[in-house]
Amino acid sequence: MQRVVLSILILASLAISTMSLAQSSLKLNGLVTDSNGNPIGGAHIFILETKQGATTNSKGQFSIGIKQQGTYQVNISYLGYKCIHGCSIEIKSASGTRHFVLEPENIDLTEVTVIGNKNNGNWKELSAPTEHADKNLIAKNMGSSLMKSIESLPGISSMEVGQGFSKPVIRGLGFNRVAVSENGIKMEGQQWGADHGLEIDQFGVESVEVIKGPASLALGSDAVSGAIIVSPISIPPTNTVETSVTTIAKSANELLGLSAMTKLRATSTFAYARFTLTQFGDYKVPTDSFFFNRYRLPIYNGRLKNTAGTENNIYLTSGIIKEWGKIAFSISNVRSMVGFFAGSHGIPSTNKLLPDGNSRNIGLPFQEVNHLKLSINGNYFSRIGKITFDIGYQNNHREEHSLFHTHYPTQIAPETNPNLELLFKLQTLSASVASTTQIKSIKTNYGISGQFQNNSIGGYTFLLPEFTRYSTGAFIVVAKDLGSKTTINAGARYDLGSIAISEFISPYNGNRRAPNFTGFYHDVSWGAGITVKPNHTFSIKANLGKSFRMPSANELSANGIHHGSFRYEVGNTSITSEYAYQADLGIQFTSNRVELEVSPFVSYFPNFIFLNPTGSYNHPDGTEIAEADAGQVYQYLQSEALRYGGEVNVKLQIAKSIVFRANAEMVYATDFTYPIPFTPPLQAYAEVEYSIPYYWKIFHRTSISLQGNFVAAQHRNSRNELATPGYNLLSLYASTMLITKLAPVNISLQVQNLFNKRYWNHMNFYRSIEIPEVGRNIVVSVSIPISKKFGNEAKE
Amino acid sequence: MIKRFVILTVALLATALFSACEKDGDTQKPTINIIEPTDGTELLTGEEIHFEVEFSDNQELKSYKVDIHSAEDGHSHTKSMSTDEHIPWAMQKSWDFEVGQKNAHIHHHEIVIPTAIDGVPIETGHYHMLIYCTDKEGNESWKAIGIAIAMPTK
Numbered sequence: 001m002q003r004v005v006l007s008i009l010i011l012a013s014l015a016i017s018t019m020s021l022a023q024s025s026l027k028l029n030g031l032v033t034d035s036n037g038n039p040i041g042g043a044h045i046f047i048l049e050t051k052q053g054a055t056t057n058s059k060g061q062f063s064i065g066i067k068q069q070g071t072y073q074v075n076i077s078y079l080g081y082k083c084i085h086g087c088s089i090e091i092k093s094a095s096g097t098r099h100f101v102l103e104p105e106n107i108d109l110t111e112v113t114v115i116g117n118k119n120n121g122n123w124k125e126l127s128a129p130t131e132h133a134d135k136n137l138i139a140k141n142m143g144s145s146l147m148k149s150i151e152s153l154p155g156i157s158s159m160e161v162g163q164g165f166s167k168p169v170i171r172g173l174g175f176n177r178v179a180v181s182e183n184g185i186k187m188e189g190q191q192w193g194a195d196h197g198l199e200i201d202q203f204g205v206e207s208v209e210v211i212k213g214p215a216s217l218a219l220g221s222d223a224v225s226g227a228i229i230v231s232p233i234s235i236p237p238t239n240t241v242e243t244s245v246t247t248i249a250k251s252a253n254e255l256l257g258l259s260a261m262t263k264l265r266a267t268s269t270f271a272y273a274r275f276t277l278t279q280f281g282d283y284k285v286p287t288d289s290f291f292f293n294r295y296r297l298p299i300y301n302g303r304l305k306n307t308a309g310t311e312n313n314i315y316l317t318s319g320i321i322k323e324w325g326k327i328a329f330s331i332s333n334v335r336s337m338v339g340f341f342a343g344s345h346g347i348p349s350t351n352k353l354l355p356d357g358n359s360r361n362i363g364l365p366f367q368e369v370n371h372l373k374l375s376i377n378g379n380y381f382s383r384i385g386k387i388t389f390d391i392g393y394q395n396n397h398r399e400e401h402s403l404f405h406t407h408y409p410t411q412i413a414p415e416t417n418p419n420l421e422l423l424f425k426l427q428t429l430s431a432s433v434a435s436t437t438q439i440k441s442i443k444t445n446y447g448i449s450g451q452f453q454n455n456s457i458g459g460y461t462f463l464l465p466e467f468t469r470y471s472t473g474a475f476i477v478v479a480k481d482l483g484s485k486t487t488i489n490a491g492a493r494y495d496l497g498s499i500a501i502s503e504f505i506s507p508y509n510g511n512r513r514a515p516n517f518t519g520f521y522h523d524v525s526w527g528a529g530i531t532v533k534p535n536h537t538f539s540i541k542a543n544l545g546k547s548f549r550m551p552s553a554n555e556l557s558a559n560g561i562h563h564g565s566f567r568y569e570v571g572n573t574s575i576t577s578e579y580a581y582q583a584d585l586g587i588q589f590t591s592n593r594v595e596l597e598v599s600p601f602v603s604y605f606p607n608f609i610f611l612n613p614t615g616s617y618n619h620p621d622g623t624e625i626a627e628a629d630a631g632q633v634y635q636y637l638q639s640e641a642l643r644y645g646g647e648v649n650v651k652l653q654i655a656k657s658i659v660f661r662a663n664a665e666m667v668y669a670t671d672f673t674y675p676i677p678f679t680p681p682l683q684a685y686a687e688v689e690y691s692i693p694y695y696w697k698i699f700h701r702t703s704i705s706l707q708g709n710f711v712a713a714q715h716r717n718s719r720n721e722l723a724t725p726g727y728n729l730l731s732l733y734a735s736t737m738l739i740t741k742l743a744p745v746n747i748s749l750q751v752q753n754l755f756n757k758r759y760w761n762h763m764n765f766y767r768s769i770e771i772p773e774v775g776r777n778i779v780v781s782v783s784i785p786i787s788k789k790f791g792n793e794a795k796e
Numbered sequence: 797m798i799k800r801f802v803i804l805t806v807a808l809l810a811t812a813l814f815s816a817c818e819k820d821g822d823t824q825k826p827t828i829n830i831i832e833p834t835d836g837t838e839l840l841t842g843e844e845i846h847f848e849v850e851f852s853d854n855q856e857l858k859s860y861k862v863d864i865h866s867a868e869d870g871h872s873h874t875k876s877m878s879t880d881e882h883i884p885w886a887m888q889k890s891w892d893f894e895v896g897q898k899n900a901h902i903h904h905h906e907i908v909i910p911t912a913i914d915g916v917p918i919e920t921g922h923y924h925m926l927i928y929c930t931d932k933e934g935n936e937s938w939k940a941i942g943i944a945i946a947m948p949t950k
Contacts, residue, residue: 542805583808602809613934615858617890626888632930674821719823719935
């Protein structure tokens with residue numbers, strides 16, 4: 001009997017143990033890392049269905065036993081990173097290691113955008129149409145500048161002068177109609193200038209949010225067409241030092257670049273430093289000549305003479321982070337020196353285009369830009385919300401150098417800096433305070449901001465006068481959840497500003513180039529939106545809003561040749577603030593395999609500011625213009641304008657490791673008589689990506705993709721604007737992470753314009769002198785991120 | 797209210813699509829036909845330029861401009877204008893057409909090449925002559941020719 005009982009017990013225990021063995025053989029094994037592949041220890045994993053939890057070890061690994069096969073919802077969270085919510089995991093018999101990548105949370109971002117950050121897990125998506133780019137997307141599309149790198153996003157494009165500078169364009173509008181903010185401070189450079197690029201080090205960008213549509217409520221004047229918001233750097237976990245060295249080489253302009261950064265955090269103090277240096281030679285274009293006004297002019301050695309340049313940037317931040325909030329002090333300096341194509345200043349001639357034997361030198365004409373920025377950013381968490389403040393000082397120093405020339409017989413070259421043609425020194429002091437509170441289902445965001453600017457000038461020619469500009473504003477945005485499916489938001493902003501322009505008398509002929517002028521502007525802008533999400537797969541957003549923009553100094557008082565745009569431009573002091581009314585929709589469908597988004601928009605400007613060709617060679621006040629190479633006078637005027645269009649965005653998970661992404665965008669823009677110049681043509685982007693997200697031998701997160709750009713011809717042209725033929729481009733991208741004993745090594749290879757196609761970009765100012773875009777460009781990038789724990793935690 | 801909001805937005809979008817009528821803007825450029833001086837003509841200092849050019853436009857001509865400057869030193873304009881014994885000559889002048897004119901045959905001798913500026917003789921050699929023309933809507937075309945300026949032999 002005892003034997004029987006014993007054997008039953010043994011059998012039972014065997015059965016139980018085999019059962020438990022069978023149970024525990026089903027496991028969810030995972031690895032949690034940041035986007036650089038550095039393991040995150042101490043991250044929390046939670047399975048919603050079984051209510052099981054686990055914490056990762058110092059290598060970022062975890063393991064949870066699962067009783068049944070099936071699909072589970074998993075949440076993963078770690079302080080300082082965005083949570084992964086409800087990630088569906090299918091668990092079958094022998095599961096391998098799942099890799100989860102946590103993206104850094106941008107604590108400050110939501111406060112800056114106000115309208116909403118779709119990646120913020122705490123808040124239901126708000127209604128403004130947004131696009132998001134992280135450093136992976138930037139690395140994958142690495143162009144000559146941040147804007148070139150993110151222009152594959154639907155609705156985003158860039159306006160260029162040659163290859164050196166690219167300006168942000170959102171839904172076909174750029175210049176002063178797109179606000180750019182970095183680290184909580186609105187960037188103030190020479191946005192009005194065609195040859196002004198963004199003074200942002202793209203290697204240091206971790207995350208970019210693009211708001212399409214009027215974002216004036218949060219950012220004040222200028223964000224009429226949208227805003228580009230570069231997030232502050234993420235703060236590493238406690239007792240961690242992160243370093244990363246990136247090198248890059250490009251074939252099209254023989255670019256070599258190096259960027260090194262280090263981030264350090266003890267318990268509550270952190271510091272960050274980044275240094276970037278790039279040098280490039282003259283750009284290669286797939287042509288040996290270009291047409292200019294019936295003349296064929298040569299391009300020697302297939303290179304655009306004098307388009308070489310250098311860029312060197314420094315970024316330093318340090319601060320404290322506590323439970324009550326954060327305070328950080330940052331200093332950055334972005335400096336670039338880029339040559340202008342020798343044929344682009346004045347009328348091109350053969351002599352100017354002869355090679356000088358050096359493809360890496362920067363000769364005349366060239367421009368030098370130095371952007372210094374100091375900022376103090378902080379936030380304070382209270383029981384019901386958060387208070388954010390940002391104080392910034394910026395000094396944008398831009399010099400344009402061109403061999404001294406004049407047509408005033410009495411003008412003699414200045415003794416110092418004889419070739420300094422134009423100098424603009426814009427200093428901006430800005431401050432803003434905003435508060436976010438949440439009481440029950442009502443979230444309120446309100447704040448005030450102020451800005452003071454001073455512009456001083458120099459150089460032997462004149463384009464824009466000296467001025468001082470004040471502006472201040474206050475805003476409030478309220479969002480409310482109506483049940484679980486609907487959120488509504490509405491807001492208003494009031495702005496008050498003034499600009500005082502100083503008279504400028506030409507020292508050479510006594511002509512008054514700019515009169516004394518003081519203008520006052522005040523405006524109310526408003527917006528309202530709704531997001532309805534009837535179920536998990538479908539959502540619809542709608543927005544209506546009015547935004548405004550104070551006229552800028554060049555629109556009021558420019559008077560000179562703007563070399564970047566090849567035009568003689570004259571301001572108009574009778575210009576008033578520009579308004580835009582915009583309506584947009586966003587319809588989104590999301591399932592496991594398919595994501596589809598359609599976002600149409602329409603905007604109406606009762607008094608759109610534009611440059612009108614006057615047909616006259618004299619200043620509108622009757623003065624004769626005596627400058628070399630000056631064509632007819634373009635003067636700023638206002639007229640009605642209508643713009644509409646939209647984007648379609650598709651993502652298909654064709655197979656487990658194959659993704660197809662595509663988007664198409666179009667803009668129709670008219671002032672009811674002529675099309676609006678520099679409107680991007682209808683275009684589409686498609687990409688097929690094959691990826692192995694997990695380990696394969698020593699390779700990790702390997703992916704290969706083929707990308708196509710399909711651009712239609714632009715035949716809707718304004719006066720003196722050339723029609724641009726359509727083109728198709730193919731590009732290849734491959735990247736992997738090599739796991740070595742010392743550190744992971746990220747390697748990526750891109751071949752842009754695979755077939756070395758000759759094409760023209762409608763959005764390039766060099767289009768008008770018929771210079772094609774860059775040919776085949778091979779870009780190789782290697783980056784080594786190292787993350788180390790120190791102090792007590794390292795001993796665990 | 798929410799429905800109304802969405803309907804309003806959709807209605808606005810739809811209205812835009814159907815109401816975007818654009819008047820026929822004129823983007824056709826005027827044409828320039830230079831009869832005199834011809835490309836490469838040699839002209840003498842102290843003499844008038846025989847200027848004979850035909851302009852025409854599909855709608856209405858507005859203005860034309862003549863720009864003459866030295867093309868020595870590879871068109872980059874000399875560094876300092878008045879250092880040595882010669883000074884490069886430059887002239888810019890514009891004229892308006894009569895209102896309503898579609899075709900114009902311009903013939904004049906208003907441009908005079910100086911012998912000296914402030915007592916300094918002008919630089920001789922290769923010069924560029926640019927002729928610009930606009931129509932009433934601001935469409936612009938231009939043509940460039942090269943001329944040689946020489947001292948008259950005594």
